[in-house]
Amino acid sequence: MAVRHYTLDFKLSAPADHSATVRSLQSIFQEQEMTETVHDTEGHGYLATFIGKNGRLAILRLYSHGLVTFDLQCCEADDLAQVDNLLDALEKKMKALLNGTIQRVKRLPALQRGAEVDRYWPTADGRLVEYDIDEVVFDKDSAYQNIKILHSRQFGNILILNGDVNLAESDLPYTQAIMGNGREHYAGKEILILGGGDGGILCEAVKLKPKMITMVEIDQMVIDACRKHMRKTCGNVLDNLKxxxxxxxxxxxxxxxKKFVEEGRTFDFVINDLTAIPISTAPEEDSMWEFLRLILDLSIKVLRPSGKYFSQGNCVNLTEALSEYEGLLRKLSCKVDFSKEVVCVPSYLELWMFYTIWKK
Amino acid sequence: MAVRHYTLDFKLSAPADHSATVRSLQSIFQEQEMTETVHDTEGHGYLATFIGKNGRLAILRLYSHGLVTFDLQCCEADDLAQVDNLLDALEKKMKALLNGTIQRVKRLPALQRGAEVDRYWPTADGRLVEYDIDEVVFDKDSAYQNIKILHSRQFGNILILNGDVNLAESDLPYTQAIMGNGREHYAGKEILILGGGDGGILCEAVKLKPKMITMVEIDQMVIDACRKHMRKTCGNVLDNLKxxxxxxxxxxxxxxxKKFVEEGRTFDFVINDLTAIPISTAPEEDSMWEFLRLILDLSIKVLRPSGKYFSQGNCVNLTEALSEYEGLLRKLSCKVDFSKEVVCVPSYLELWMFYTIWKK
Incomplete structure (x- = not known):
């Protein structure tokens, strides 16, 4: 049973008269038969909490610098029309009381806390975003990671690995970008895909009549889940592993x-669909950067002189992580050049950077 | 001065032992010298509020159905590292206490309430989304509407009219979609743009060497603000009105x-960049639907037999509003056919429907 958390905030151009405002608002809570507790904030404005029927909790706070915040938490089974009426009444009364000094009224869509279906999957740059997710299609831990497939009304099924939105059925632009956005000729070529368990790249690459595609994905459970639930992405290519x-x-x-390097086996295209660039250079991320560098080094070694290496980067706002990555590219034992491209991947809700890398 | 509102929720597979859990958590708040108030919820679980230094407010609630919610509100000038530590401590202790029964831990990015720069602009389908907005570039009321231009790190400047995200400098896909996505030939043609004060359509259309473009925008202030602050969208076309x-x-x-109809003046393309489809059919939206129908009727009248009428629809999730609109199209006095297309407009954070309409 989820809790709905409403917020209603008033930004004022001048501090409100606390006692007059509070007196005037109290009637609203009294009508709702809510029990008031006024708290001592030691000089940090007025703060009262109200407990109502059905366990409703309201919090009214008047900050001395001219901000009034109001919170209302109730169970989703509560009478939501009545809750809306309470918020309407409060907004109306505040506007009547403080007309002229209100700079902004902000009433956000209610947060849904503890719901069966979790709709909040923050962006890579740490912003709060709510998805239109209405169903948990798949949710299991493999030996490697937590694998979720959630259904979004607009994006179709979304693959979420360890809490990161990986790919939705709407996200052909991701696959196109990490294949070079139509600038490359795949016919007759040999391709290596690292990761790619959702089958998106494999599905698109097969259509282009390459000589051979080798895909190396560690997690059978990702393949199995996507084969079943991400068919708009993978088509039927995951029905057989060959x-x-x-x-x-x-x-x-x-x-x-490493085996390919030893054998001298090379490819025209290497597509790294494994990992995003770590977002920080903090100690716990060191191993991620080392991993990235290792993959890069090995990939360049199996790349033919005329070949291209493709990789996603990260969201465009993580400029430091992207710079760090570009620094890494400049310091590889084998000299490379690179280009980058900003792409809008529908389900990401943020712009994403993609890299193309080739031997100098 | 903004308030940061943190939430940290624990979804449990079984109700927690209230008194044991609470006793164990109390030490965290005592260390912070916070003053506790336990509230009577009349059987709706355990609820305590804690007031701390600097006016910090914490709310701990244990619902009897197996959900623990925690809220922490503090001023943005507060010691945020200390606040993070408090949340870390709480999360760690809860995991130690309830290990095995925790199904989900959810700690969302903090809500920023009452901030100078408002980052929350909910989607058309009512979801809470936070933008990476860092500056208010323009904010004025014209005779017709509130006009805001806000700067987003990734999308560039965003035009927001009456609280609705209209267009960002990143949103060339919107302009391309409402011009037919490259399927039409504009060279030598006569074009009518309704609205379009941001100059995006005008700027792109001019490049295609049409015979003549007539644009009718009601709000000079939109034109002036976009000329100055949306130059990636409008280029220099708004520098002169001719x-x-x-x-x-x-x-x-x-x-x-109406004058064009009277004069018998017609166009090859009519592009309606005025209004989204009203999202409801509630009484207050009636006039919006009437307006939409009026514009549609007049537009079809000034459209040449071989002409095309383009319009945005609304977000794809508002299926009822879109159906209503399509019903309207089927009932026009002049028979029309239409096609529709789903487009990802970067700054919208939701997929959007576009319509192409032509005379049967």
Missing amino acids: GDCYEVLVEDCVPIL | GDCYEVLVEDCVPIL
Whole structure:
């Protein structure tokens, strides 16, 4: 049973007269038979809490610098029309009381807390966003990660790995971007995909008549879940791990890459669909950067001289992490050049950077 | 001075032992020298509020159905590292206490309430989304509406009319969609733009060497603000209201359309950039639907037999409003056919429907 949390805030151009405002608002809470507690804030404005029927909790706070915040928490089974009426009444009374000094009234869509279906999946740059998710389609822990597939009304099914939105069925622009946005010719070429368990890249690449695609995905459970629930993304390519022009190896890509290097096996395109650039350089991220560098080094080694390496970067707002990555590219043992491109991936709710890298 | 509002929720598979949990958490608040008030919820779980230094307010609630919610409100000038520590401590202790019964821990990015720069602009389908807005570039009331231009780090400047996100400098896909996404030939054609004060359509249309573009925008202040602050959208086309192949009339489009009908003046393309489809059919929206129908009727009248009428619809999730609009199209006095297209407009954070309409 979820809790709905409403907020209603009034930004004032001048501090309000606390006692007059409070007296005037009290009648609203009295009508609702709510029990008031006034708290001592030690000089930090007026603060009262109100407990009502059905466990409703309201918090009224008047800050001395000219801000009035109001919170209302209730169960989703509560009479929501009545709750809306209470908020309407409060807004109306505040406007009547403080007309002229109100700079902004802000009433946000209610937060849904503890709901069966979690609709909040913050962006990579840490913003609060609510998705139109109405169903948990799949939710399991594999040996490697938590795998969720959630249904969004507009984006279709969304694959979420360890809490990060990976790809939705609406996100063909992601797949197109990480394949070079139509600038490359795949016909007759040999392609290596690192990761890519959702099958999106494999599905699009197969259509372009390559000679051979090798995909190395570590997590069988991702493949199985996407085969079943992300068919707009993967089509039927995950129905078999081998096709006319492709093979999926369910393995850790690092030893496979090392083996390819040893064997002298090379590719025209290497597509890294594994990991986003770590967002910080804090100690706990060090191993992530090391991993990224290792993958990069090995990938460049299996890349033909005329080949291209494609990778996602991160959201465009994480400029420091992107700079760090570009610094890494400049310091590789094998000299490379790169280009980058900003792409709008529908379900990400933020712009995303993609890289193309080639040998100098 | 803004208030930061943190939430930290624990969804449990079984109700927690209230008294044991509460006793164990109390030490965290005692260390912070917060004053506790336990409230009588009349059987609706445990509820305590804590007031701390600097006016900090914490709310701990244990619902009997197995949900624990925690709120922390503090001023943005507060010691935020200390606040993070408090949340960390609480999360750690809860995990130690209720290990095994915790299904989900949810700690959302803090809500910023009453901030100078408002970052919350809910989507058309009513979801809470936070933008990466860092500056109020323009904020004035014209005779017709409130006009805001806010700066987003990733989307550039965003035009917001009466609280609705209209267009950002990143949103060329909107302009391309409402011009037919490259499917039409504009060279040598006569074009009528209704609204479009941001100059985006005008700027793109001028590049296509049409014979003549007539744009009818009611609000001079929108034109002036966009000329100055939305130059990635409008280029230099708004620097003059008349150019080699275009003319901007700062007028209400209804009398202008009526005059065109009277004069028998017609166009190859009519682009309605005025209004989104009203989201409801409630009484207060009736006049919006009437307005929409009026514009549609007049527009079809000034459309050449081979012409096309383009319009935005609304977000794809408002299926009822879109159906209503399509019903309207089927009932026009002049028979029309239409096609529709779903487009991802970067700054909208939701998919949007666009319509192309032509005479049968």
